[in-house]
Amino acid sequence: MLLGSLLAQYEEELIAVGEEAESLSFAYRALKNWTFTDFVLALQKEVEVEDQALLLSIFEQLKHHVPAQYIIGSADFFGHIFAVDERVLIPRPETVELVALILEENDEKALRLLDIGTGSGAIAISLALARPTWQVQASDVSEEALALAQENAKQLEAVLEFKSSDVLDELEGPYDLIVSNPPYISRDDVEEVGANVLASEPHLALFADRDGYAIYEKIAQQAPSVLTPDGKIYLEIGYKQGAKVKELFQEAFPDKRVRVLKDQFGQDRMVVVDNGSH
Template identity: 40%
Template sequence: MTISLLPDIAGALEWARKRINAVDARLLLRHVLQCPASRLVGFPESRLDPAQWSEFRALVERRAAGEPVAYLVGERAFYGYDLVVTPAVLIPRPDTELLVELALAHFGDKPGARVLDLGTGSGALAVALALELPGAEVTAVDRSREALLVAMANAARLGASVSFVLSDWFSALEGDRFQLIVANPPYIAASDPHLEQGDLRFEPQTALASGPEGLDDLAQIATEAPHHLEAGGWLFMEHGYDQASRVRSLLTDAGFASIASHRDLAGIERVTGGQWLAR
């Protein structure tokens, strides 16, 4: 009789690397074993039990079919905070952390700022800003009820004080004004072939695509934001790698001042913002 032995950590990773990349394999195995990276390195001879091996194989096959690792493990780090993510929300990306940095640069020394996060998704921006800005009064909106539930769970999990509102951009905020508005809206052209590639295939399309040029939501936010900003308040919007000039024009047309684009870690103009001065 032949006895099939369960693999040890080294063997499981070797099997997985024939199907997916090594980084993803290690992340998935850490998730299954609920262990730090040091265990994979320090105890490669540790053997998986039947349930762990079965779960790991299933996750590897799903990753090989294209499912994002963040959805498979149910979380993604953003600005040093571990956030729950589900297929109901966009996966937080490092580029978006630039919005947090800009907010801190402008309001880090101003306690109690009124902040609005438009299209909060997982709540990444709202949670980070609530935790990083002292005494900030943070409001987060999203048109998706499912996304808001994820964001609310993240705020509760991390102890962030955030008010959540079901709203299609500013529609449920009549009369509300803020000192800072941040947004990472959909900005991919609806016909962009990248929407059918990689992780984007599995993310909510309503959080990715916005009209024939990807500018519809950016234009709407730029136009409506002045009605919800206090005098001297700021608007910062993330956008595509080739949209900075167009977004600067949108802010100019809307009457903003001090308009500038800011580069991400790759040197790409990723966020554009401006200040609203009362007329």
């Protein structure tokens, strides 16, 4: 069978179970290490037996809601390739906006930064690579996630420190910048989560108690004792959480400015606590 015909057959079945059809060709191209041109040229060719087996394996995993990034073992984030598997969340495009904002608002001056709930290390490593003058620390409550983050740091030759901690329990500071993309999905909003996310990505990194606000509440409670006077906090939030998270941090930092910023799709996505310099 021609590659194009076999792909079309599998893609139709993936759509029927609620998966994105393009995930199949994306994963196949990545595992074959093909350029897009290689792929287009192969569409009108007969599929070799071993490639039929590879396509079937990818299809079966996608059909059972395994994300394409887990199948290929990596994800692109901020121009770097990060290893990902079931130990960590797959880095999202909206988190790229958070990293870009931090870099835009903070220059090369030596700063001490903490990334809470680092997961794959995508935020902390990207910032450490972009700002080698910064002293970057990354923490997570999951030892498995920390192990993968350390592998990514080594692979990308990033210099930073990793710590095991539940939010700030095991950390002393002081910090000039605190950043976090914590678990923020309420267990009542499980129907909003995609099937492949729910089936494969770690629930510890997805869901939070107290309607999704538990980690924000803990950061707001603990951060005042470790943030420097000119320090800033950058948080990724769920699109419905802007007002509540702003209220939490305005109460914790009454003398600071608290901003709710939107992502490229016009949804509330970031909360920033600072002294109003931008």
